[in-house]
Amino acid sequence: MAYNIDIYDKGGKVVSTFALDDKLFDDSLVNKDLIHEYYLLQTSNARHNIASVKGRGEVRGAGRKLYKQKGTWGGRVGDKNSPLRKWWWVTFGPRGVENYTKSMNKKARRIALNSIITLKAKAGELMGLQNLKLSAPKTKDAQEILKNIWIDTKKVLFVVSEKDENVLKSFRNLPKVKYLYADYLNPSDLMSYHTVLFLESALTTLNKK
Numbered sequence: 181m182a183y184n185i186d187i188y189d190k191g192g193k194v195v196s197t198f199a200l201d202d203k204l205f206d207d208s209l210v211n212k213d214l215i216h217e218y219y220l221l222q223t224s225n226a227r228h229n230i231a232s233v234k235g236r237g238e239v240r241g242a243g244r245k246l247y248k249q250k251g252t253w254g255g256r257v258g259d260k261n262s263p264l265r266k267w268w269w270v271t272f273g274p275r276g277v278e279n280y281t282k283s284m285n286k287k288a289r290r291i292a293l294n295s296i297i298t299l300k301a302k303a304g305e306l307m308g309l310q311n312l313k314l315s316a317p318k319t320k321d322a323q324e325i326l327k328n329i330w331i332d333t334k335k336v337l338f339v340v341s342e343k344d345e346n347v348l349k350s351f352r353n354l355p356k357v358k359y360l361y362a363d364y365l366n367p368s369d370l371m372s373y374h375t376v377l378f379l380e381s382a383l384t385t386l387n388k389k
């Protein structure tokens with residue numbers, strides 16, 4: 181099935197449509213396993229490895245056996261440095277050197293992104309906006325544009341193709357809006373926002389093979 185994205189002007193009127201390439205964006209090409217794999221890759225590679233516990237050689241304490249082996253009717257513990265004692269060192273615990281980095285080939289990542297975009301197109305969560313030329317950065321103007329296309333109360337991912345200070349500064353102060361360059365589309369952002377709003381110039385990057 182071919183999907184089309186409506187292109188709105190800043191007044192809220194549909195002025196054209198953009199056709200997604202059905203060779204890239206089709207229901208039969210959706211691969212949810214790759215979406216899951218790409219999302220795990222993104223979150224794993226962003227993980228900060230800060231968990232670290234002491235080893236037996238790093239804790240302080242004498243090596244003397246705490247009490248005799250028999251006759252106490254209790255556990256046969258060794259010295260004070262035993263990992264069986266509460267609040268002490270952990271056997272095989274994290275050392276802060278673990279590597280959680282994952283890898284995924286470029287073709288698989290592209291299929292995963294195309295799958296997410298296809299699912300959002302099917303759900304009607306993709307929109308287009310005519311290229312903007314703002315004379316000055318004004319958050320009020322950005323809010324008005326979103327209101328005209330009825331998404332001012334939704335979480336919006338605003339996708340642009342290139343840097344435009346007036347446009348970016350107008351949208352970045354809106355609490356429910358995040359702007360992103362088209363070349364940096366990723367699973368986490370695409371799935372975290374209810375609506376993805378593309379500038380018309382950014383839509384052409386979607387159909388690149």
